[in-house]
Amino acid sequence: MNHNGRLILIVEDHLPIAEMLGGYFEAGGYEVDFARDGAEALRLSANNPYDAILLDRNLPRIDGVEVCRRIRQEQRRATPILMLTARDSVQDRVEGLEAGADDYLTKPFSIEELEARLRGLMRRSRKTASEPIRVGDLVLDPHSMTAERGGVTIHLTPIGFQILHLLMREAPRVVSREEIQREVWRDEPPDSDSLRSHLYILRKAIDRGHDTPLLQTIPGMGFRIGEHPSAFTASRNQRESVAMRG
Secondary structure, three states: OOOOOOEEEEEOOOHHHHHHHHHHHHHOOOEEEEEOOHHHHHHHHHHOOOOEEEEEOOOOOOOHHHHHHHHHHOOOOOOOEEEEEOOOOHHHHHHHHHHOOOEEEEOOOOHHHHHHHHHHHHHHHOOOOOOOEEEOOEEEEOOOOEEEEOOEEEOOOHHHHHHHHHHHHHOOOOEOHHHHHHHHHOOOOOOHHHHHHHHHHHHHHHHOOOOOOOEEEEOOOEEEEOOOOOOOOOOHHHHHHHOOOO
16 A cells, blocks of 8 residues: 555544544545554554554553553554653653653644644654664664664664664764754754653663663763763763753
8 A cells, every 4th residue: 555654543532532633634645544442553553554653541451551562562663653641740751652652742732733743753763874883882773773782672762763873873972952852853842851751761771781871961061872981971870860850
């Protein structure tokens, strides 16, 4: 099937919202599939090459966070996932992003903003490069969109992959928060919690279980990927204290 990069899955159990979203995206030239519970979402995502998934968090049978986790870990799909939810706490956002969501939009939302974010996710997911990049025992392959450390695969969302790609490409240079936002989100900057949450999750993904942390927060300057401490590098206690603050 030729869907020109505009095939999306809407996972929403509230029928009026599903119909509103479906009508809007179909009128805009998208092809749309629907799922009304988590089990149906997993079946459809396993059998169709979606360009993006709009995923409600609160679903019958299997909740949205678990659906997202299974798409990433069991199905090994890198499909951009935008999670829709009525919850807006930082912990809820982190939980969704840790499960593999690329973005998080709180209800009620502007459908124009929803489409803009969705377009941005799909555009970024199509970006590829060629040569693998290595920093210490961390290896990133832009072509296959995979990363590993010490020979162990690291599971990253497309946004997490883009941030890590930028940091590794520029290593050992310090990359500012503003530069990350321009590179990853371009003309659609996220709210302040989004970047902070993505960096927190990325730090856990690449450094947890390793004696030498590679993702370093440089207070007042930005972030860097590096194997060894430098004059710019925060102390271990400083890194831990700012981990959740990004």
